[in-house]
């Protein structure tokens with residue numbers, strides 16, 4: 614039995630510390646512990662952000678990382694929006710390449726991959742800085758080999774639509790930061806308990822946004838409808854990649870507000886598909902929505918043809934089976 618996603622780690626990671634003035638030279642250290650003072654800023658005031666990207670083994674054995682530059686850009690932006698010390702993007706890039714290169718042999722074969730988790734956190738030893746940024750910080754690159762997300766035969770998801778609560782504070786939405794996930798936990802636990810839902814699709818004020826850790830796409834015939842980028846939600850690299858592939862396929866992309874009422878109206882058409890996008894699963898189908906205690910099935914409640922097609926097209930690029938015409942892969 615394979616270990617659960619994200620519970621197995623490579624024994625070493627690249628790490629670098631910011632001392633208030635500059636970043637020290639990155640080192641490769643054991644990944645089984647992190648020396649931190651209990652007063653570290655992150656432990657009290659959540660000054661932390663992270664990234665999630667993957668390295669893929671190609672059929673010829675080469676190892677390539679998917680859209681690394683986009684993840685580094687977002688990592689830099691998250692750091693900035695949390696008033697963490699600025700990262701040096703070139704250094705982060707090199708740390709990722711060095712760490713993956715070190716464990717190249719252990720990158721699983723497709724459909725598995727090496728999940729890469731860059732993390733940045735405030736380390737200043739001060740519990741008096743509730744209203745001040747951490748002047749020091751630490752950045753590391755943790756690796757976790759992962760298997761096929763769909764190997765357990767994961768079926769289409771049950772998704773509760775919540776138009777009353779929200780995932781996180783609206784101005785925090787585009788930051789990939791720990792506190793946002795903690796803030797969505799109790800609603801998700803409640804949705805599991807009460808509705809056996811897998812996820813919550815947050816739709817503040819009736820405007821369909823995203824789930825706890827994935828973006829939302831409605832696929833209606835030749836059109837994809839998804840919320841236009843704003844600061845209230847996470848700008849997924851997978852979302853952008855799938856929209857690019859769909860555009861290349863000749864599909865119409867509508868980035869705009871999608872009211873819950875319109876979503877429920879559109880899925881009455883059994884050809885309509887709904888899916889969640891993110892690095893872990895690429896694109897996972899929604900089979901059922903639950904809204905105000907009523908259930909609505911999407912299509913036949915299973916994986917639809919367009920969802921399947923888009924996911925395999927993106928996987929084919931990642932695995933080196935299709936042309937990388939947008940230059941998304943970096944060789945390690």
Ligand SMILES: *Cc1c(COP(=O)(O)O)cnc(C)c1O
Pocket residue numbers: 665789823824825826827828847848849850851852890891892893
């Ligand atoms: C990471 C994440 C996503 C998906 O982003 P990708 O870059 O596609 O992996 C979507 N929503 C949230 C809240 C996330 O944390």
